[in-house]
Amino acid sequence: MKTKHLSLFKAGWLLLPMFLLCGFNSACAQERPDFSGTWEMEGWSAEEWDVEPPYTQAGLAAFNTWVADPLADPAHQCIFSLVRITTAPMLHEIMQEEDRVVILYEYDHQVRRVYVDRPHPDDPYPTLMGYSKAVWEDDNSLVIETIGLTEGYLRPQGVPHSDQLRVIEKRTMLEDGNTLTLETIIDDPLYYSKPWSVTTQWKRSDFEIMDYDCIPRPHIGD
Amino acid sequence: MTKKLFAFILCISVSPVFAHHSFLSIYDQDSVMTVEGVVTEVWFENPHSRVYIEATNDKGEKVLWESETYPRNILVRRGWKHNDLKAGDKVVLKGRRAKNGTNRMQMLTLVRPSDGWEGVGFGEDSID
Numbered sequence: 424m425k426t427k428h429l430s431l432f433k434a435g436w437l438l439l440p441m442f443l444l445c446g447f448n449s450a451c452a453q454e455r456p457d458f459s460g461t462w463e464m465e466g467w468s469a470e471e472w473d474v475e476p477p478y479t480q481a482g483l484a485a486f487n488t489w490v491a492d493p494l495a496d497p498a499h500q501c502i503f504s505l506v507r508i509t510t511a512p513m514l515h516e517i518m519q520e521e522d523r524v525v526i527l528y529e530y531d532h533q534v535r536r537v538y539v540d541r542p543h544p545d546d547p548y549p550t551l552m553g554y555s556k557a558v559w560e561d562d563n564s565l566v567i568e569t570i571g572l573t574e575g576y577l578r579p580q581g582v583p584h585s586d587q588l589r590v591i592e593k594r595t596m597l598e599d600g601n602t603l604t605l606e607t608i609i610d611d612p613l614y615y616s617k618p619w620s621v622t623t624q625w626k627r628s629d630f631e632i633m634d635y636d637c638i639p640r641p642h643i644g645d
Numbered sequence: 646m647t648k649k650l651f652a653f654i655l656c657i658s659v660s661p662v663f664a665h666h667s668f669l670s671i672y673d674q675d676s677v678m679t680v681e682g683v684v685t686e687v688w689f690e691n692p693h694s695r696v697y698i699e700a701t702n703d704k705g706e707k708v709l710w711e712s713e714t715y716p717r718n719i720l721v722r723r724g725w726k727h728n729d730l731k732a733g734d735k736v737v738l739k740g741r742r743a744k745n746g747t748n749r750m751q752m753l754t755l756v757r758p759s760d761g762w763e764g765v766g767f768g769e770d771s772i773d
Binding site for chain 1: 691721
């Protein structure tokens with residue numbers, strides 16, 4: 424009995440410094456990173472996407488439709504959907520709050536308000552940017568999950584996605600606090616036989632975001 | 646058997662790897678040409694900026710060429726200010742010809758020999 428109490432007492436002394444340093448709540452969890460600020464992509468996006476997507480038959484057919492008529496890509500009419508926006512090599516600004524993360528994209532002057540710990544709507548009407556929700560994971564990465572997207576293309580190279588797409592974006596701050604990695608996971612069971620992902624890296628930027636007004640115009644010979 | 650073989654060949658003939666397809670996808674990577682002429686218009690815009698160039702062909706006829714490059718926002722960050730190039734400037738354009746055979750090109754390089762000014766094109770090794 425005496426020995427047992429002594430062990431507990433010793434354990435208490437060992438744990439005390441940890442609680443003093445870290446606080447009673449967190450048991451030495453690291454502070455959440457603050458992603459607020461303006462970010463620019465490191466490298467050029469076309470090189471970062473050196474992967475072979477695992478197309479299904481339907482996915483390949485959709486891709487070949489694009490290949491047959493690339494001018495029909497809605498991007499030529501200044502219509503850009505979620506993943507084109509989020510992975511384009513242009514600037515974005517993050518405003519991080521307790522209950523939401525607001526991302527202001529230079530590309531197509533798009534705005535996303537992503538609420539933390541709020542579930543998706545049950546039956547969302549599909550849109551270009553879909554419906555996003557955010558959670559903080561134990562490793563202090565910020566994970567945003569998006570559903571409810573209309574079918575479209577992920578990249579300028581015409582990589583298609585169906586309306587079954589679920590996009591997971593995982594943002595992790597590197598140790599310097601000025602670089603983040605963004606893993607984009609494409610989970611589209613209609614067009615791809617398994618989820619696949621691409622990682623881009625971003626650093627804090629001194630550039631100011633400019634307006635991206637976009638006007639489709641006919642070309643010579645049209 | 647023949648049907649399956651045909652289908653297989655058809656499937657592998659269109660390789661869905663990003664790096665094999667142009668960003669603009671409407672330009673022929675194997676059809677690179679050079680045009681010398683005078684700038685008629687500069688469109689400093691999104692989604693793509695353009696420079697229109699009037700050249701003279703072998704028959705002495707004036708021919709208008711359209712060249713397309715990055716969005717304005719990218720050009721600005723890469724050092725191209727909207728007043729840098731003007732109508733009337735003489736330039737040398739190297740680009741990839743449009744697959745549809747029109748006088749349209751993807752700008753790879755653009756040079757103004759009078760002072761050596763260079764525009765921002767996709768670059769000769771671009772996989773975009």
